[in-house]
Amino acid sequence: MDNLLISSVYFKKFKELSEYSDRTIKSYKSPLKELGVFIKDYGYNSETLDFDKFYYCEDDGEYEPIDLEFVDAYVEYLKETKQTKTTIGNHFSAVKSFFQFIEDIDLICENPFARYPTSFHYRALKNRALSREESDRLLKAAALLDPFLLQYFVLILLQFTCGLRSKELCSLKLSQINFDLNIIVIDNGQKTYASSVRMTPALKKYLQVYVNHPYFLDWLGGTMNKELFFSKKKPLTNTKLNKIISEIASKADINRKVTSHDLRATMAYLMDQNGFSIPAIQRQMRHKKSSTTLIYLPMKNRLYT
Missing domain, CATH: 1.10.150 (DNA polymerase; domain 1)
Structure with missing residues (x-):
């Protein structure tokens, strides 16, 4: 071919x-x-x-x-x-x-x-992560823009704690979420191997509320094999995802372009600020090498390289 x-x-x-x-x-x-x-x-x-x-x-x-x-x-x-x-x-x-x-x-x-x-x-690349204060504003803005379903809030919280790649996020299905084990299985992302990320208690709580909402259940139509996030009765695309994030960022008065990948970088930053080790951040980001994880932590990169 x-x-x-x-x-x-x-x-x-x-x-x-x-x-x-x-x-x-x-x-x-x-x-x-x-x-x-x-x-x-x-x-x-x-x-x-x-x-x-x-x-x-x-x-x-x-x-x-x-x-x-x-x-x-x-x-x-x-x-x-x-x-x-x-x-x-x-x-x-x-x-x-x-x-x-x-x-x-x-x-x-x-x-x-x-x-x-x-x-x-x-050398380290420019830090694209949001600050802790910007992260809080983004979550609040997401809740204000979608107070009925809270899909935007769940989406942002998931990225801040799980840091999925955009393709993985758009294709994420309810069947990949294991509430008993507190994990999300990533088996259809851009990588060729299956892996998983851990859910925080807060993410688990809001995800359970979200997936039991009548509007989400109507979207689901009785099957577990549908995308978790959607817009106008269609699964999110990369373009639509970043438009939603941009809208939320504007509402939060964040005067810079914010993409899904920036939220992935923010997860690494927030984990580092909360005292997680490089290996722990590496596991949540599903990197084979710690050197890849360090791309997302410019200050740590200078210390380790």
């Missing part, structure tokens, strides 16, 4: 218009091919790759371009799968250079890779 990125117009124009030698083009092919596989695993469904219409929201029929959240997930993937800093650097440099080229020839409108320093793997 053709690789999504290698068979795209982006790579064809890269080969055709760049001044690189055939040998250099060949060296780009391996990391770009791997990126194409990652894009599919990330949840991109179209047969034709379009970075300016990377996310699609069925609710309003709108498209959004590839964004910083995707790059964050890709950085995490490199940290998890590559053995050395050199390999990580080579892969990321090739991808960043490729995106710079396709932006230069106007094939894409936005280039989120441009915001990352090529040497990101040698």
